[in-house]
Amino acid sequence: QVQLVESGGGLVQAGGSLRLSCAASGRTFSSYAMGWFRQAPGKEREFVAAISWSGGGTTYADSVKGRFTISRDNAKNTVYLQMNNLKPEDTAVYYCAAGSKGSWRLLTTYDYWGQGTQVTVSS
Numbered sequence: 001q002v003q004l005v006e007s008g009g010g011l012v013q014a015g016g017s018l019r020l021s022c023a024a025s026g027r028t029f030s031s032y033a034m035g036w037f038r039q040a041p042g043k044e045r046e047f048v049a050a051i052s053w054s055g056g057g058t059t060y061a062d063s064v065k066g067r068f069t070i071s072r073d074n075a076k077n078t079v080y081l082q083m084n085n086l087k088p089e090d091t092a093v094y095y096c097a098a099g100s101k102g103s104w105r106l107l108t109t110y111d112y113w114g115q116g117t118q119v120t121v122s123s
Contacts, residue, residue: 002026002098002112009094009117012086016121020081022096022114030074033099035110036081038092038119045095049081050104059104064090086121093118 008020022034035050049060049070058070067086072079079096093116102109 002029002032004096004098004112004114006094006096006114006117009119011120011122014087014121014123016086017082017084018086018119020083020094020096020117020119022079022081024077024079024098026077029077029098031100032112033104033109034070034072034079035097035099035104036070036079037095037097037107038090039095039116040092043092045107047105047107048094051079061105083119086119088121088123091119091121 003025004022006022012018031053033052036048037045038048039045047061049068051058051070051072055072067084069082095116096114097110098112099110
């Protein structure tokens with residue numbers, strides 16, 4: 001069992017930066033791939049970024065590639081999402097998730113989800 005708690009969201013102007021954190025409970029955190037997803041009002045939840053259990057592999061949605069960086073610290077049971085050059089279209093609730101099998105870009109891969117943190121980017 002893994003419990004996830006996101007933090008670091010907020011209101012930022014376009015071009016600004018935010019760093020999201022996702023703290024996990026449970027001794028098996030390091031065995032899970034971790035993903036970040038987001039959901040804007042009226043839209044489906046979409047993949048943002050994912051990282052392997054070791055941190056050696058990462059993948060990003062095309063819309064955030066070059067602007068966002070996912071990382072993890074297994075000693076701290078925490079995964080991060082550094083978001084730079086934010087755009088109004090990045091406005092959404094951001095969720096972290098833990099998964100073990102399947103494609104990292106699919107929601108169904110992930111077994112555990114956090115409650116989400118709001119990111120609002122003003123123009």
